[in-house]
Amino acid sequence: MEATAPPAGDGGLAVSDLVVGYGPVRALRGVSLRVPAGAVVAVLGTNGAGKSTLLRAVSGTLRFHRGGIGGGDITWRGTRLSGVPAPGVVARGVTQVPEGRRVFARMTVEENLRAGALGAKGGGAREAALARERVHTLFPVLAERAHQRAGLLSGGEQQMLAIGRALMARPSLLLLDEPTLGLAPLVAARIGETVKEINAAGTSVLLVEQNVALALSLASYAYVLEVGEVALEGRTADLAAGDEIRRRYLGMADAARDRPRGAPPRRTLTRWFA
Template sequence: MDVHAPPPPEDPGLVVRDLAVNYGPVTALRGISLSVPRGSIVAVLGGNGAGKSTLLRAVSGTLRFHRGGITAGEIVFGRTRLSGAAASAVVARGVVQVPEGRRVFARMTVEENLRAGALGARDRRAAAGARERVHTLFPVLAERARQRAGLLSGGEQQMLAIGRALMARPAMLLLDEPTLGLAPMMAARIAETVREINAQGTTVLLVEQNAAMALSLASQAYVLEVGEVVLSGPAADLARSDEVRRRYLGIEDDRATSPAGASAGRPALTRWSA
């Protein structure tokens, strides 16, 4: 080993550069650039139709299942190009998506769903370790291992969907609206689990309409509108932004329209009209 050799460059995590996506003649994303450093949680906010799910599909290689395609730009994870790769190849490289709506295999048991997440794994010991991790995070899945997944509550199905993804031992987890349709208490439990998964070393790209929850978890955040990034920065700064507070957190503040309020430490979003 050459002791004088320079250290290897830091792994940049996920990098998306100038991404454009079309569904036939319809442009869904244009000029999207973002980064998700290794070990971080990065949130993507936006209303319905903003392009959030399309972004995750582009990263996970599942666009073709929705008759979409990347028309420009690139996606790189750990210095490996993902744009254009098949979904199975993306999973093999450590990036796994939990789709919106959970989509568990309803007629299969909880245990069968988890085994499906580990398909292709050759190391039985690693698969057993992944299952133990899932059962530690979600004890209810161990208790209901032989129950059909379709009989679980919505929150339990979301746990199963996340657990199934973790069976692939991902380096990066793509979460698409993990708290959608859940009661506040269950949504809070899912949020805490996401935090714990990240603390264990898994990078997370989180698409979420519950902006308050997403910003409390993330270190960085991006806001999409009509297929474009209109704002990005530290999550704490976005949480203090008047437009984000009004549009996504439901907080009205008279200072939002006053010069004094604008200078009180909250960034103004110049591309949005008041």
Template sequence: MTDSLLAVTDLHAGYGRAEVLHGLKLKAAAGSVVTVIGPNGAGKSTLLNALMGVLPSRGGIAYRGQSIAMQSLEERVMQGIALVPETRALFGSMPVEDNLRLGAYRQVRLGKKDSGASLERVYALFPRLKERRTQLAGTLSGGERQMLAVGRALMGEPSLLMLDEPSLGLAPLVVRDIFNTIAALRSTGVTILLVEQNARAALDVADYGYVLEMGEIALEGPASDLARDPRVIDTYLGAARKQAGA
């Protein structure tokens, strides 16, 4: 993978004395969708939280060719890195549009006072949010909350968007919509690092993939190759993919 926006080397991270990631190495090419799949407890969310600066870590984290390993969470946000956490972390008592405008924090700090253009781009991507713009975030459906969480992150116009389990708890049709949106985002130039238990959907949308098991990279390669790998099929894609002739 050339022209890496993100390059991670020998990354160690965890919780207190419990190390979860053991010398992990990973890259994300600019403008690509990179997915990390693996079982529960493999360290997928730990990886994103370490890259965002939510968790302390040691090792190399280079973004745009410069080390950000010592930068704070706020500094990483200002560099153009955004994380949509598994919990979505919305302000339920605030309307949809106010939640979105809070996401423009980075742009305001950079001197861009008017977030209207970013708001319209998000509404174009998620028309349902425009319909619900005056509705309290806490009253949205699960799929709408996920759209709002992604939309809020996009309001900061990030270069690297990290998504933690975006399909979690959603109905199959809603999952399809979310992944169609991820595919559409690729054309905007944003780089996406996608952590996902739905390996089939993740590999279908990604350019490159990593299989994370017990805190270490077990397999990596172009997503289309991983989707045909017998071990990945047996462990993560199940009988349905095999029946489809994958």
């Protein structure tokens, strides 16, 4: 690894030598990563590499999955974040959009958004109204469907709602776990555009993605996790220009491309090169 991570300074997120386990299962084995203030940073990696675990550790939601931090440190804006329970993390300006969207299906779109605003630091009705206005501008469909049950939305719309709900907490850092998974290419591209807009408005983003092309186009810096460790990191311009990511997974991609017609795909990673 020649590349050095950009400094987070006191304005960003710094994860140092983070060790996380679920009981006896060791999911992260000393992961270090930085998200400088204002940046979009991507985390890539195959299934089970530890991407969601990393986001859960930052957002303080590990305990809901019976996981725990076994070592290392997480700091945000110069103060310690590890050990802070989930509501405290949201109150400090860090909000996670969990894997698989997880909207409240039986609640309306509007009620989902309102729930997102509950954890916001300070601010009253006026701030919440401004946040909602911003979410509606980003995702007009959420205004059109305000009184519809969230469970009736399409997958893409539910992802928009999940992101919108997180934005209602007015985060300074947004943690996105595979926001385009299972979405049609056009919808995925739309989500990508939204990530750019959110970042342009001043929110830093830590983006977990299996779609490498999309992640490299959105982020300035990327980390590749392999079985709980950072196997590769660098500026996305360098990673995109070089063939390190491709070389690492070429065997799988080629195997899938050459597979007999109708045979099942061997690894999900093939969609990296689709």
